[in-house]
Amino acid sequence: MLALSRPGRLTDIMRHREKAMATFRSAFFPIWRVTTEWSSGIAVIILCVMGVMGGAIPLLLHLLVLALSATLGSVLVMLANAYYSVDLTDEGLLCYDAYGLYRLAQWNAITGVRPVNFLGLRYLRVYSTDTTRPRWLPLFLSDMPRFADTAFTLAGPENPLVQALPR
Numbered sequence: 035m036l037a038l039s040r041p042g043r044l045t046d047i048m049r050h051r052e053k054a055m056a057t058f059r060s061a062f063f064p065i066w067r068v069t070t071e072w073s074s075g076i077a078v079i080i081l082c083v084m085g086v087m088g089g090a091i092p093l094l095l096h097l098l099v100l101a102l103s104a105t106l107g108s109v110l111v112m113l114a115n116a117y118y119s120v121d122l123t124d125e126g127l128l129c130y131d132a133y134g135l136y137r138l139a140q141w142n143a144i145t146g147v148r149p150v151n152f153l154g155l156r157y158l159r160v161y162s163t164d165t166t167r168p169r170w171l172p173l174f175l176s177d178m179p180r181f182a183d184t185a186f187t188l189a190g191p192e193n194p195l196v197q198a199l200p201r
Contacts, residue, residue, distance in 0.1 A: 055122050055123055055124060055184065055188060056121070056122045056180070056181070056184045057119050057120070057121050057122075058119060058120045058121075058122075058175045058176065058177060058180075058181050059115050059118075059119050059120075059175065059176055060114070060115055060118065060172045060174055060175060060176065061174045061175065061176045062111060062112075062115060062176075064155060064174040065111045065114065065115070065155065065174070066107065066108060066111045067154075068153050068154055068155055069107035069108075069110055069111055070103075070104050070107045070108075072107075072153070073103035073104065073106055073107040074100055074103050074104065074107075076103065077099045077100055077102075077103040078100075080099065081095075081096055081099055118130055118134070120171060120172070120175065120181070122181070122184050122185060122188055123138075123188075124188060125138060125140055125141070126138050126139045126140035126141045126143070126144075126189075127139045127141075127144075127160060127169060127171070127185075127195065129160065129169040129170065129171055130169065130170060131165075131167040131168065131169055131170060132167060132168075132170055133167070137164075137165050137167075137169060138164070139160050139162040139164065139165070139169050139195075140162065140164055141188065141189040141190075141193055143162040143163045143164045144160060144161070144162045144189075144193060144194050144195050145161050145162055145163055145194065146161040146194055147159065147160050147161065147194050147195050147197075147198035148161070148168075149173075149198070150170075155172065155174060156172075156173040156174065157170045157171060157172055157173060158170075158171040158173060158195070158198055158199070159171075160195055171195075173200065178200070181199070182196075182199040182200070185199060186199075
């Protein structure tokens, strides 16, 4: 079981990353769309509250706040894409859980896979016997066909993850 929260686990993560057969990143646009929708929605709420509390707000301020929220969303997406990758090794799937902690799901320890939709983004929750929390595998990887082919090659056709992947 790998986690960044325990001492010495970062070196385990780095060791597994070095042995990665393939590394995949999430596609930019799906995450950007969701973060822009949420940040713009929050900006509109803030503007409405400010308008009620302080009177009329100039149109230029509205546009400025919306532009800043879209920019902030884009920056957050770029940072998340730079940090959160999905790695396939000969040992298993190195992926993050719901808390953003990386863990290795060994191919023979994967017991089940469930699809989940979180804020409009589709994931597979990968359950295994080597940890209590499932890994969250994004189904919007930038090269999903290559991911599915590589997982098929490394894990075999009978693996629950391989069977759940869109092909």
